Amino acid sequence: MSEVERAKGYIHGSTDPREVARLEKQAGFAWRFVGPKFIAHKGERVLDLATGVGAMAEQILMHHPGVRLFGADVRMSQLRSAKANHPGVTLVNADGARLPFKDAVFDRIHCSWLLEHVPNPVAILRECRRVTRPGGTVHFVEVDNATFRLVPPDPEIEAVMDALNRAQTASGGDPFVGQKLGALFREAGFEQVSLSPSALHGRWDDPAFYAECITEFAEIFESIDEAVDPEMAQRAHAAAQKLRARLGMRGSEFHYSGVLAVATR
Template structure:
């Protein structure tokens, strides 16, 4: 999940599936990502006033701010397994939207502390990629979603990244990140699987579509915010783990990251695709 934890936080440490690490830098990257992609990812997502909405795995609150801004009248509950991240989310929302009201809950998405059918809508963003069994997680979430309620899921797919100038070192660094996430029990290529996952989890009226980011010299702000400060920063952050695992030498890794930075230059280009899915919880 999107989180920043401390050493005594139960969500921290190896084996929690969050390969990107739990640092202040990662929390800042998540905030930068949410702001840079807000219109792209949240277009079409707006919940009616009074509707009960659960954000599953709110992390440090980067997406929570966007949800609140677009659905100010909704009754939002945000749940997160990391207590430290939950506190950061609370502080982020208080700073950005001081009048917003959120029911903050510390809990695991596999064992949610809510009654059956407690929510009208679920929002799940950048969470499934870190889970060993995303289908089971989606199926389990149906319990707290009323019949006829909707789920919205957003995930990336690192296999959709291509760029100019092309670089074997950069492609290798991305592949090593994918491998590290798989070793941690996740799937950095999960975006392409959203439709079958939702269907297999028992949802109806499944619809999934791509949300593409493309940056070149005519979009310098996007190249800086996404290509450099979001995607490349994410790859750069796993350097120590990749080197320790024997996936790359320090020199090769540094070359790959430098080449990714090169794609954010005025004559570079970068492409990446997110996938956004919606579905309905059918009546029994």
């Protein structure tokens, strides 16, 4: 199955203004945790793979001005949005498993939240290795939904999370791919791979950060595309309301950990 086929199983909205705003906000939130380990220098060629609407590409340009940034995505609708909002990025319509670039042309590759949606992540990682120069680095940020935990537990919210995980798995994705990144990178031919958990631990007694954590996941639930699964979207929206209701709940906590993999070619 190609990345084109993978896109059909994507369960979030695509380019409506609300979804674009959510993705850009999410990118800024995530960059605080994974950005410090992304190093790029002026003049280097950088690929933002699965760039989507260009949200993470914007973060790269903000923090690394002077790089030659390319953004690749299989979905033309998202690339049109990226072109309108981020003219500093050279955009390419491309399947991540069949990149239209020569060997060893990039110094850095960044990718966020792609492998959770694809049935063959190793094919994409092999392509990344092919187009990265020797000594260059490949950075992937991925999910591990097994780490989602609420204190105190909420069976209804957790049931919705489980249902979303099952739906993603049924569409050929893997909501737990973060815990497999080391093995996947090695299978793709990388010998030097560093893995770092990106842990979120929000508590009721740190209301500002707690609100950021809760809001981030509530907005993910609210982004479920009704055109894909109306019943799931309705359940997810109800779960989002319950999540938001936890703000100010004495003793409540939120736990989640994504995974950052940095591999050297």
